[in-house]
Amino acid sequence: MALLEVKNLDVRFAVRGGDLKAIRGISFSLDKGERLGLVGESGAGKSVAAFSILNLIARPGYIAGGEILFEGRNLAAMSERELRKIRGDRIAMIFQDPMMTLNPVLTVGTQMVEALKAHRRISTANARKIALERLKQVQIPSPEKRLDQYPHELSGGMRQRVIIAIALLLDPEIIIADEPTTALDVTIQAEIMALLLELCEQHNVALMLITHDLGVVSQVSQRMLVMYAGRVIEQGPTKEIINDAQHPYTQGLINALPQMGEPGRRLFQIPGSMPSLNRIPTGCPFNPRCQFANDHCREVMPEYVRSGNVDVACHEVAALIEKEKQLQEEQP
Amino acid sequence: MSTATLSRWSRFRESFLWYSFKRDKIAIVSFVVFVLIVAAGVFAPLLAPADPYDLTQINIMNSELPPMWLDGGDPQFPLGTDAQGRDLLSTILYGTRVSLLIGFGAVLLQSLLGILFGLLAGYLGGRVDALLMRVADVQLSFSTLMVAIIVGAVFKASFGNLMFGEIAIYMLILIIGVAEWPQIARTVRASVLAEKKKEYVDAAKVMGFRTNRIMFRHILPNTLSPIFVIGTVQIANAIISEAALSFLGLGMPETQPSLGSLIKSGFDYIQSGSWWITLIPGLVLVVLVLVINLLGDWLRDVMNPRLYKG
Amino acid sequence: MKRFLTALVSCAALSTLASAPAFAADANKSLKMAYDADPVTLDIHEQLSGGTLQLSHMVFDPLIRWTKDLEFEPRLAKSWERVDDNTMRFTLREGVKFHSGNTLTTEDVKFTYERLKKSQDFKAIFKPFTELRVIDDTTFELVTAEPYPLVLNAATYIFPMDKAFYTGKDDNGDDKAAISKQGSTFASRNQSGTGPFKVTSRQQGVKVEFERFDGYWDKESPGNVGKITLTPIKENNTRVSALLSGGVDFIAPVPPTDLDRIKRDPKTDLVTMSGTRIILLDLNQKRVEAFKDARVRQAVAYAVNQEGIAAKIMKGFATPAAQLSPEGYQGHVDSLKPRFDVEKAKKLMKEAGYEDGFTVTMMTPNNRYVNDDKIAQAVAAMLSRINIKVDLKTLPKAQYWPEFDARAADIMMIGWHADTEDSANFYEFLTMCPNADTGAGQYNAGNYCNPELDALVEKANVETDLDKRAEMLQQVEQALYDDAAFVPLHWQDLAWASKKTVKIEPILNVMNFPYMGDLVIED
C-alpha cells in the first residue's frame, strides 16, 4: 500500500461570485523514499495541490472532495488537532521564498527548537543539540553562530539551508518542497537541489517536488505528474515521459526547453496561455491551445488511458492506442 | 463625453475599488449614511426648521423642552430645545456642518504634516530624524489646549480679538491640526523604519528613483493600515476637542455652537433631567464616527496591497 | 442720641443669649465635607475671600458675628457701647483660651488689629479707623477719624490671634507675623486661635483635617462634631455624586442643575437661601455713543427678562433684581421691581432715534459666576429682539479679568458681594465716578458718573444715625434705577446639601460662613 495516496482530490475557492474549482479531481500516489515531481505552468494548481495535502490552503480555499490517505488515514477528513501532529513531524514542507518563510523577529534557534518541542517531549538544550547537528548536515558555514542569529542576518541560500534543516528535524516520511530553489540565484539553485536530493536519499525520505522547471524534474524525480488547469493530464515514470511524452501539452513543454531547440533558432512556444480559474473551457481544458483538438475534444473531458506505464488524459492518444491494439489483434 | 472622461469613468467602473464596493453591504450602507450626514450639514439652512444662529428667534422661556414624542414636548421643536431655547434639530444640523469641517480639516492637516514628517524622519534618519522627533516632543507637550492659547494670543496681538467670530473655524482647523500631527508622524516613522529594510526599496533606489518618489509611491502605501486607524480616531477627537477650545474663548463663538460644544454644554444637564441635550447630538456623533470608521476599514482593506483580496 | 443707640444694641445682645440651648454635648461625631476649593493658606489675613473667612470661623472666633437675620451676636466681645461719635468701647469675655494654651487679652486684639491694618486685602475695610486703644485686660476702644456707622460691621472681621504664638522669628529667620502673598510664611502653615476646631493635618488641594479644641470657651454650643475632613472637589457633578454615593456628608456649593436631583434623593437634605451677591451688566458709555442716552439704557433694561433668566437658566436658584442692595440691606427699596417690557423697550429705542439698532460687543467670564456664559447668551438673544446685535465672547476668569480692567468690550458682566454687608460698598466700587487715585468706582465698567449721587454716598458714610443713613442710601438706589446706570440681573442664591442626619440648617447664613462649631449630627 503506497505511503501517500491521493484519490480524485477536489479543491475549491469560495469566492463571492460562486465557487472556483482550483483542483478538479486529481489522483496520484507516493511510495516510501520515492521522489515525485509535480510540473506545470504557474496557475496550474501545483502549489494548491501541495498545500492541500496538509490542509494548509488559506481561506477561502477548502477541500471539496476526494481522499488523502497517509499510512491508511484520510488527512482530508482529519481534525485540525490530529492533523497538527502530522504536520512538521511526519510530513514537512519547504516554501518557495526563504526571505519570507522565517519569522523576521525570532532567532533561527528559536524557530528550530520550537518545531522539535511541538512534537517531542525534549528539553531545550537537547533540542538545540539536534538543531545544531542538522545545521551541520546542511553544510551551513559556522553553524554554532547561526542559532542565535536573526533571519535577516543570513543570505538567501543559507536561509533555505536552515529551512531544509528544519524539515529534516523530525525525520519526516515525506517532504513537500514547493519550488524550493526558484527564489535563489542560479549558482546556489543547483547546490541546494543537490543537497536536498542527497539528504532525502540518505534518510530515505519521500520527496514531492513542485516546480515549473522540467530540467530539475528530469534529473531529480523518479515519477512525475504534469498538471494543467487543475487536472493531471499525464503521470508516470519520469524517464518514459521525458523521452516519449504522449500528451501534446507535455510535448510542448519539453520542446520549449532550450536544450531541445537547435542553437540560433527561435524557441518553440505553446500558443495561448493558461486559462484563469473562472474561465476554464469545456471538454479537455487544453483544447484551445492544442493543434490536434477536434470537436470531440471540445465537448468531452478525456478519461485516463494507460500507455506503457504512463496514464494520459487525451482523446487523440486514446484513439492511437485503440488503433494499435486493433492492429495487434489483426496480426496473428 | 470625450473619450478621456469615458475612459476614466469606465476605468473606475472596472477598477477593483468599485467591484469590491458593490459587493460589500456594510460599505454601501455606511457610505449612504455618511453622504446623508454631510448633506444634512451642507444643506442645514434649507432643512433646519429654525436658524439657531439668529438670536432673535431664540426665546429663553422655551428652554430645555423635551423632544416632541415625550410629554411636555412641543411639535415646533421636533427634538426639543437646548438650555438656551434653541431648536435642537436645527442646532444639530448647523453644528454638524461646523464639526465636520473641523473634524476632517484638522485630520487632513494632521495627516499631511504627520506623513510628511514621519516619512522624512524614518527614511532619512540621522540628524533630520532626531530634529523632527524632538520637534514632535515639543509639540506633544503643548497639547491642543496650549497650542490654542498660543495661536489665540498671537492672533489677538496681530488682529485684535473682535474679528474672531468669522474665521474661528479656520483657526480651529489650524490649531487642532498643528497640535496633533506627532501621533501620525511617529507611527509613519515606525513603519518606514521597518519597510526601509525591504528589497523593493533597494530595487527602487537601483532604478534611480528620486527620494520622494520612493517615499511616497513605494513606502507610503505600505504604512496605510495604522494611518487609517489613527486617522479615523482623530476625527472624533478633533470634534470633541473643538468644544474644549470654545470653553477657552478660542473656539466657535458661544452663539454658534458646534456638535462638540452642544454635547459639552449638555453635560451639566445630563443627570438633572434634560438628557437629550447631550445624548441626541452625542448619538449623531457616534453614528458619524461609526460610519467613518467602517468606511476607513473598508478603504484600508481595499487599498492595502498586502491584505487578501476578494 | 447716644442713649438710644446703646439701648438698641444691648437689647439685640440679650435676645440672642436667651435663645442658645444650654447643654454641652460630648463631641464624638466625625464629618466628611466637600467644598469646591480648599483654603489657600492658614493665614487668615493673607487673602480676603469666602474660603478664608469660612476657615476663620472654624479655627478662630470673631469679636462679633452676624446672625441668620443680619443682626449682631456677641462672641469674644461680651458687650459694647458707643462712647462718642468717633469711639466704640468693647468689653472682652474672660477665661477664653487659645489653642496654644495662652489666655485671650486685649493685647491679642490690638496685635490682630495692627496686622489687619498691614494686610493688603483687609486694610481697605479698616481705613476709617485711626487706632485701637487698650484700656485694661478686658476693655478696649476702637477710634475712627470721623463718625463711622459701620464700626460693628468691621468688628465682625476681627478674629483675635494669639499674639505670643505669632511673635518672634521662625526657624528660617523670618518674622512669624509676616504676611506674604507669594511663598510660605510661618502664619500660612501654623495656627493658634480661639475657635472650635484645630487644624491637625493639611495637604494643599487634597484634604484638610480638623479636630475639636477641647478647651473651647463656648460651653453652650450644641455642636457635637469631634473630627472634620474637608476635601476640595472642583467639579460640580463629582461633588454632588460624592454626596449621593455617601462618600461625603455635606457639600457646598450645589449647582442649580442638580437641585431637584438632591431634592428627589431620600437620604439627603437641600438648604437654599437668597444670597447677597448681585450679578449685573455694565453698558460702557465711553465706548458706545448710544449708551450715553438714558433712554437707550432704559430700553436695554426693559429688554432684559430677569424673571425668565432666574426661572429658566438659574432654575429658580436666583432672586431677580432691579437694584444693587439685596433685601435686609439699608439701601434696599422694596418698590423697585424688574421692568421687562419689549414693546416699551422698542418705543424708547425709537424715541432715542436708534430704531434700527446698532452692534455692540459683549464679554463675560464663563467659569466665575453661576451660569455666567449661559446668562450672557440669553441676554444677547433678548437684546437682538430690539435690534441690538451682540457679538458675544466668553472667557475663563483668568483671561477675563485683564480684559475687564482694560474695559475691552461694550457690555461687560460683573458680580459683587459687599464685604461690609452694607449698600454703600456697592456704590463706592460700582457706580461712583471712576477716580484712579481715590480708588472710587474701581469696577465701574459703565463709566457712569453722577457727582450728586457720589456726594450723597459720601454723606451717608459719615451718618451714624442708621435711619437717616438708610433713607439717603435708598435715595441713591432710586436715582440709579431711574437713570438705568447699569442692568441688574439677579442675586445669586446659596445652596448647601447634606445627609439627613447632619443638621446644617441652623448653622447656615446669608454670608455663607457656616458656623461649624455649633453643628449637630444625629445618629
Add this chain to the structure above:
Amino acid sequence: MLAFLVQRIGQAMLVMFVISVIAFSIQDGLGDPLQQMVGQSVSAAERVKLRDDLGLNDSIVVQYARFAGKAVQGDLGTSYFYGEPTLDVIMEHLPATLELVIAASLMIAFLSVPIGVYAAIKPRAWLSKFFMGVSTVGISIPVFLTAIVLIQLFSIGVTVDWFPDDTGWGQWLNGALSTNGGMPSYGRGDDLTHLFGTWYSGFFSENGLLHLLLPAVSLASIMLPLFIRLIRAEMMEVLQSDYIRYAQAKGLAPRRIHFLHALKNTMLPVITVGGVQLGIMVAYTILTETVFQWPGVGLMFLEAITRSDIPLIVAYLMVVGLVFVITNTVVDLIYGLVNPTVKLTGKKA
C-alpha cells in the same frame, strides 16, 4: 548605547529650553496671576506695588533671564498658588497620575491584546463584530460622559423599574440591572502606603485600589478602542504572511502561532503608537482627574491654568517635554529590541 542615551539627554535639555521660551512668551495670554491672589476690594495702586514685588512689571526678557538663571541650578521658580517650589509641587502630584496611567495601561494591555487578536483571527465571529462596534462607539464618547455614567452606575447606584415588578422575570430583570453603588467616586482614599520620596501608593490597600478602579477604567476607555483597532488591523496583515503559514506547516499550536509568531510582529507599530499615547496619557489626564478629583498633575495643571499660576505652568510644560522625550526614547529602545531588523544605535538614532 551610551552615546545614544547621552545624545538623547542633550536633546531633552534642548526640548525643555525651547518649551520654556515658548511658554514664557505667551505669558499674558495665560491671564493675570495677581487677580487670583488679591481680594476684590484691593485698590489699583496696591496692585501695582504687588506686581512690582512679584517682578511682573519687568519686561519679558528680564523675567526670562531671571528664570533661566535659576533654572540652570534646578530651581524652576515658586508657584504663586502653592507657595512652594514648582518642582516640589509637581513631584507631589506626579505619583498620583503615574499610578492612574499604570493602572489604565495594564487594563489596556490585558484587554486590547486578546480582543484585538481574537477579532483578527475570527473577523466574522459575532463577538468580534460586537467588540469592534463597542470600540467604535467608545472612540466617539467623550471621557467626560463615560466617567459620569460610571459614577452614576457604580457609585450612586441605579434602581431600574422599567419592567413590571409583579412578574417573576420582571423582578429578576429589575434586580439584575439595578446597582446599589458604593464604589468611591473621588480622591485616592485615605489608605495610601508610602513607597519613597513623595510616592504614596494606592496599589497596596483595598481602599486605595477601589478608589483607583473607576478613574482607571474611564482613562483606559479613551485608549482601549484605538489599541483594539490597531492590533486587529496589524494582526490581520501579519496573518497573511508566509512565515505564519510556515509556522502552521511546522505543526505548531495555534496559541503559539498567534501569541508569539504573529503578535510579536503585530506589536511593532502598536508599540510606537502606544509609546506616544502613553506619553499623552501621562501629560493629559486632565479630564479624568477633574471628574474624579484625582490629585494628579492633570488636575494641578488645569488649576494652574485657571489661576494662571505661570511659574507652575512653565515648569509643568518643561517636565512634560522631558516625559515625552523619555517615553519616546524608551519606545525607540523597545522597538530596537523587538524588531531586530532595525539597528538601535548608530546612524538611525
